[in-house]
Amino acid sequence: AECLKRPFFKVQVWHITWLIYRHYFTIPYFLICVNYFFYGETVADYFGALVQREEPLQFLVRYHRFISFALYLAGFCMFVLSLVKKHYRLQFYMFAWTHVTLLIVVTQSHLVIQNLFEGMIWFIVPISIVICNDIMAYLFGFFFGRTPLIKLSPKKTWEGFIGGFFSTVFLSFLFAYLLSQYQYFVCPVEYNSETNRFAVECEPSDLFVIQEYTLPVMVQNILRWKTVNLYPFQIHSIALSSFASLIGPFGGFFASGFKRAFKIKDFADTIPGHGGIMDRFDCQYLMATFVHVYIASFIRGPNPSKVLQQLLVLQPEQQLNIFNTLRNHLREKGMLPPAVLEQ
Template sequence: MVPFFPVCRFIFPALLVICNDVGAYACGCLFGRHPLIVLSPNKTIEGYIGAGIVTLTCGYLNISVQEGLVLATYASLAAPFSGFFASAIKRSANIKDFGSLIPGHGGVTDRMDCQLLMPIFTFVFRQWLRKPEFPNLPAAF
């Protein structure tokens, strides 16, 4: 077994959420016209769809294509809702950011809000949902 595989188990899902954030921002800036949700008025439908395409493309690059696409699908569909949930909390508390560590972006929590659901799904997927009929999945995944 290659020694870096356990690290990939943690890093790859986190990178998918980052790809989703970057894809949403880029596609939203380039093509965004229609607002997605009232809680986050700068997020657009075009950005959400573009983020899904970018994330699925990045998921395809995983060692296991099947697992990469499952994780990418979840990252592109569900992870943004962690951000919406964080926005709802901030709005109810009448604050713009959770912190001020990163100028223009808020605190660490503001940067990591979309990561909240991904580790839970990744754990559940790897422990209980992954089917043995995918024989090409490496043992570390």
């Protein structure tokens, strides 16, 4: 108690408080830089043709990555200049904490936005799958749970884990069938430069068109069916639900271990009885990253709309050069009608 009365101790506490306050000024700065970079990338990818119509914005789009990097470097230099002897460890600790938080939260939030642009179904189904798995695993664990699953979460059981897996796969298969019938959920967000508006209608891709599949011989003998009619997206929903059921819970286990390391029950108390936002989204971020990688690896192909947007950004001479090259290519393939060949 006597040390609290010493002037040196009071000065030291004030100095550390000021140091932390000064560093926390850089946290929103890095947050702004990261958001500027990711939102700018989204605008350039999906709204490039629209932005190019405004001359003042052309500079921001063309040099977006350089501007983002310059802004980050400014924050980096501010951090280095703010270093104070005897407090290096604390400052670098907070610097690392800031960057890890931005990587986990902001980067994966950007992936959620990217998934949305592929169609609402790529956003709604994964979120619903995770929620469904959480509920079904709890119900199976509550009624049948006997065997502990992992020490980090003593209430998790193998019975709940396995029951949640099968029920999630089944329910996601039905939910995918329901949403695949509506254009509002399956159409990607695209800007139509001719009508100068965002398209909300589209010709559904093959993923959302009923197709006939031949069943394996063993299944035919059991069900007495030779073929079934399904949306291809329903098959992909099995992969999504399998990940949400088998790998997704590890996001929750990771969060549980993190909270145990810092001896806290929840990240916050925003939602009464459920903790904070991060307590509800510990699995969602991992799921969003998987969906983004899955789309990029197995779903997304060349997009004519995006190619057209990139062409519209080019100079007229470059556009004419591409037109002549494409015309010659189509002529060699014999795909142009005689009327076009005569021109």
